Amino acid sequence: MPKQLQKKTTESPANQAPESTSHLQTRPFADSITQTASGVVSNVGHNFGNIGVQASSKEVIQAKGGKDDESVASGSAPEAVAQVDLNQLAKDNPLSFLNNQCQGKWEEARQYYRQEKITKETMLFLVDFRGQMVGDKSKLVQEVVAQTSEYVKAKNQNLEKQNGLEAGSLGEPKPVKFSAPGSQSPTSDIDYNLKGDGTEFAVKIFNQLFKQQFGYEAGTFFDVNVYSKDFLPDVFSPGNDVGVKKSTAKKNQELIDNFNDPEKQKNLSPQEKEKAEKLKSQQGTEKDPTKVRAGKGAKEFELQSGFDAMDVIGQEIYSLVKMQMYMSIEEWQAYRINAVDGLGAESPIKKEMEEKFDYAEMKYRKYLETIVKGIDKSIPQDELKKLSIAQLKQKREEAEHKEFDKTLAAHNRAYEEKLLEIEELRNEIKVINAQILQNPKNVEQLQAQAQMLAQTVKAMINESLTYANEAYLTEGGVAHVVGTKQIKANLTFSADQYVQAFNENIGDAFKELTRHETDGHGYAAVKAGKYIHRAANEAKHYGQQANEDVQKLDPDRKMNKLGKELESVKNAGKASEANDTGLQIVKKILNVDQPKTDDVKQELQGFAKRVTQSYNLKKHNQE
Template sequence: MPATHVYIDAVSRRSSGRPDANIREDLIHADRGKTLHEKKCGQNWGTAKKLFEEKKISAAEMRSIGAYRKALVDSILHRLRAQHKNLEFMAVGSTNPTSDYDITIGGAGDTDAMKEFHTIFRSNFPAESGLVFDTNLYVANYLPAREYFTASSLQYAIDQKTFTVAEENVADSARKTGPKDIPDEDCLVFDGITLGNLTSLDQTLGALAWECQDEFALTKLRKYHTGEDWRTYRSTLDAELDQQADKEELRQRLDNANRLVLAYARTVLAKIGVTGVPDTDLENRLEQEENARENTVFAARNDLYAQYADQARRNLRNVWKMPRESETDKQELRGPYRAAMEDLTLSLMFALEAYHSGSAIKDVVVNQQGNKNLPLTRGEYRDSLNDQFGDLLKDLHHYGGDLEGDRKALIQSSKYLKRFCFAGTQLQARTECPLDPSDPTKPLERRLNQFTTLTTKGDYPNGTKLLAIREPTPEFAEFNQSRRNQAAVDEYQKATDEVIYTLTRFKRFVLDLNLRLNHNSRSSTCKKKPLTVSRLMIDSSR
């Protein structure tokens, strides 16, 4: 179906029941956006954002392009929902037209629908949806189904309705192979069988689940912290730990995170026809291929995401069916369970702009964006902290490089800095080890407070305008990029005691916080502090 018909069909459906004049207005709005997107932006969302930042596209024009994007994507989802009656689609996050428009699919057949979406999109556009529209599709692997699909703050895809069909399907369709009742706070990993169900089989398997989540979060940190920086990070954190058992546990988890990152790079390269690359060159070669053949790599990652998500679910079903009566049976679950969970996190690594750990998904997507209150342990907040730090490093690497780029990196990374500070504060509240054991002026505690203020919306001293600059709000919408960059630096200097902003020092401050918070949650000499959250007493042993 030609793209023109696709988007007109979407606007018509979305406007059903509204006066004819309003329907025509929507059509005109989307049509204007379509023309701009094709003629001025070359059907590339990155170009559209760049032109908007350079004031070559007005705010009204950017809203029209955003309206076209939503109409086009929603129309494809309409077609998929007609073919998959039990599926629902939803978007979560900012409604700002410069932000992404990502879709999560819920219900049986979700990966099939994701594959069909890519097939339809590729027949209409010259590149993947992530490049054309900054739209990526996800399946609800780690998300608690009922909580996620009924979150009140969600921006619904297609039209606004209750998601009872999806809830019933996710919770009930596959319970033939699982338990009869799934608590709302359980983490759904496939069909109706949850991570909680699997790990409740045996205490050692439960411990393995926490271990895996730690490693999976570390893959994000490792992916964007390479070479000498990674070796320095490892040795510094290792040296901070006093107990040999803590050191050995950390080394094993860092080794496994490194192994998974190399497996990710090797698999993507093989998918695009590049083989025989030594482990030491895998990441550099993949970066070269991304720069030279961005769309080819994006397409490969989208296909691998669906493939590995399916593979992980099949393997987890097999784990569920394995005998578990004897101690030998329970020990034999460990290998298949770890392999299945590694496939699951590899699928998230293949996904574009996804968290690598279930802990970060629960912390950010469910609790912060979905306004829920799922209880998280100290270790889960550490997982989220490391996931956020990895994404922050990604933005610093992507945008930094010269004076203006370094300043823009501060703006772009502020979203992850805010989430990093939240996870760090929650983690620290669950331990009795201080951030600054030697005290004098408590520099780390002060820095965490300063960065929290920096990423709180408001006026100093209660907050700053950094996140408003990132959106941007109307106050900053007419600023060119250079003025936004300077405004961000001004806010940074207000919130911190830094006279001059440099990306190197900013990165160093966040790294120091990450190292200390990781130490405090990993050292067996740190006392644990249980907290009462919601209706549950949190086990802070992680």
């Protein structure tokens, strides 16, 4: 580390803002939404009227002639709630509806929708309202962007002074962009993948302002998750479309080729020559006229490959952590045993795999200890160390069931803390790059230091994402799902990255199967459908990259068919109908008489075993 960097402050920036930005933590947030939201949402299609969180559900019910009963106001008695018009309550006062009928949980609103207690129109009304409160154009988000911009400017100025850099050498900060690709269905969440400078600070400020305004974590009240910059570069942000239509690219290339050929150039008109010269000058730039766009809104960028073999192993280990998160202890142990089954007791491949499983369990244990401690700070650290992974997992799950918002708060605070560490490292890299430009001495040494810091940042991103709410943890998982599936980017993946994504989607499939089993085994399968389908596609692409027989990984493409058909009914009308359809699909494709979620999990276990063994055998033989 350069001597200049040793002068930097040791406190995290969100705990102590730079001198010139100390006002950011206490700056009042625009117009208080909780006082009245009518001014915020009056310009949208729906008229939300005067919304004040002080208006109780009881008052609304009385106004409508409903029962004057505390249990109705609190939403604690389903029979009482059924006597009121939930659709009207939601439309008259969505904030009160969410606070009282839904106990501050967006998931409760979804549950009303699944159980057909509110209509699709009402659910979409609530989704629209959510967008006005926390959409990318909302006052809350714009305030976060403004505060982050001021913070980064002041931080850069301090870093320049501390490290003897010329004023302005760290450049103007790129504004934070709130990008939320993905589904817009009635039951979808909002996942903001932030880009720009200061995204680590922006996550903390967003969470703070949201809690001040609504009294809950954003993931609880609106199912909104905010993620800092991860493995995807800023050029990936929506709005930077790259390339042209395939037919246009072909015509442009033909014109350039004709221009470059002396004989063919003679047949070109002056206008065609002028156009060809312009097109030629743009080749190799962001406006390359011969680059083919992948599709509507597609983006292209170079996916950062692993720094070394240890980075690739590290990514795989975190994909295994994701599987542990959503498998039961018994399911995880079954996967471990199945994955090495048949390899032989003395097989070096088996030993390598067991070592990775052990590391994954160490990482998972650290995650559990952090969250359990965050939920109950009174637990002594030495007592935590005495608990088994099964006991820690049980404590976390019990807390999530009883106090969801408190559990989510523990996750968010741990995520924010890790992000501050990442921000400090990224600032060090910024300073080194500025030093190289300002005084290009010891360039190789400084570049090596920056490279080491970048490797550390990448590993810390993996760790930080374990604490983020329902995030993908690996480079392969983030890029394949957020990149190719949601933002429609042109990406080239390695076999390693496909396996990372595969493991994560297997984990997410288990999550949905377990979480929604009480809503119906067929409905749970439908909810897991998109993850099964993604995993099947990733297995196929892995097989193609690794020269592995895809038929061996997914015989008769059974898992692909299962995932594809289940995903196709995910948003199909009533939850009861989705359950019936899901049961029929599982029965048909898996050939079982009385389909259960365990039938799907058993197939996933076998699928995961085949891919895991294939991948590790291939990697060992390559070495």
